Amino acid sequence: MSKVVVVTSGKGGVGKTTTTANIAAGIAQRGHKTVAIDFDVGLRNLDLVLGCERRVVYDFVNVLRGEAKLNVALVRDKRIESLYVLPASQTRDKDALEPEGVGRTIEELKSMGFEYIICDSPAGIEKGAQMAMYFADEAIVVANPEVSSVRDSDRVLGLLAAKTSRAEVAGPPVKSQLLLTRYSPALVKKGEMLSVTDVLDLLGIPLLGVIPESKAVLQSSNKGTPAILDEETDVAQAYLDVVHRFLGEEREHRFIEETKRGIFRRLFG
Amino acid sequence: MAFFDYFRRQPKSASLAKDRLSVIVARERVGTRIGPDYLSLLQQDLLAVLAKYERIDLQQVSVNLDRTGDCDVLELNVFLPNAPVTDAKPAAKSLRA
Numbered sequence: 001m002s003k004v005v006v007v008t009s010g011k012g013g014v015g016k017t018t019t020t021a022n023i024a025a026g027i028a029q030r031g032h033k034t035v036a037i038d039f040d041v042g043l044r045n046l047d048l049v050l051g052c053e054r055r056v057v058y059d060f061v062n063v064l065r066g067e068a069k070l071n072v073a074l075v076r077d078k079r080i081e082s083l084y085v086l087p088a089s090q091t092r093d094k095d096a097l098e099p100e101g102v103g104r105t106i107e108e109l110k111s112m113g114f115e116y117i118i119c120d121s122p123a124g125i126e127k128g129a130q131m132a133m134y135f136a137d138e139a140i141v142v143a144n145p146e147v148s149s150v151r152d153s154d155r156v157l158g159l160l161a162a163k164t165s166r167a168e169v170a171g172p173p174v175k176s177q178l179l180l181t182r183y184s185p186a187l188v189k190k191g192e193m194l195s196v197t198d199v200l201d202l203l204g205i206p207l208l209g210v211i212p213e214s215k216a217v218l219q220s221s222n223k224g225t226p227a228i229l230d231e232e233t234d235v236a237q238a239y240l241d242v243v244h245r246f247l248g249e250e251r252e253h254r255f256i257e258e259t260k261r262g263i264f265r266r267l268f269g
Numbered sequence: 270m271a272f273f274d275y276f277r278r279q280p281k282s283a284s285l286a287k288d289r290l291s292v293i294v295a296r297e298r299v300g301t302r303i304g305p306d307y308l309s310l311l312q313q314d315l316l317a318v319l320a321k322y323e324r325i326d327l328q329q330v331s332v333n334l335d336r337t338g339d340c341d342v343l344e345l346n347v348f349l350p351n352a353p354v355t356d357a358k359p360a361a362k363s364l365r366a
Contacts, residue, residue, distance in 0.1 A: 147286050147289065147290055150294075151290060151293060151297070154297065155297065158298065188283070191283045191284065194283050198286075198287045201287075201291075202291060
């Protein structure tokens, strides 16, 4: 059974591509054949975050136009055997995406034995974002604990309920879960940042996980290595938890409370 | 004075954010999540009924759906002018009660 997952948010810069890279890497690392598709036509970045930008020859739009075979356009990750990337085109625009072609590509990926097809949505709620979510079975809605991001996430939840293939055939709804990123428990404690509970109350969807604000995210994108592969950091731990939960295992939520730093770590940490 | 401001309790910005969001999110959901234009259709129907009895100003009618916890409140505000329509049926009286 294959699962199509969209990583979406409405607002830009909240961590969709970072999340796609980490979750795809985490799932693939556990042995599932996984492909991450970049739907951000014109502004491709997933290849860069995953560190395979120099090996991109063909892209998603070439496949849709029949200019390249799908198995030729797929870029295989050098570190994780079962991880593949289908990069977006850097030169075309979002009108290159049409439901027929996208649907055909997703079906072909399923027949190639991909268990998880992870669609990295562009920001906004226009065609690119709607194409990324159209064939989804599940959605990971990425939000920051901040007013504009939460509002946009709610809009996206409205679209997931109305403008997807599942909605059009009145099938089971797209299973949507919240991933709250750039979370700072210290600010929440001071009452200066929306808490997990606040955001859950507002959006009314289950929590997939909380990713703490951390410089490890910047460092990993600098290197082109998903943070999840550097298991030392709290971001890696948080994304590992998310991957386990996503695959149906129970994991207690972490990084919601401020961790007490002992005097020793304060002085030498 | 900054010294006294320190003691004056100010609402925390996170709770302000939550209050503002709960209003805007509820308002925007009305259009997208509850059927296609449900409220504007209801508004038109209600107007048609009211117009039979009262001279009403289209700009003075508002229909809102507010969500407080598990409870949805449908709020209808109609401003009724003082002079009733001359050929109004008797039912118009009870409407204003």
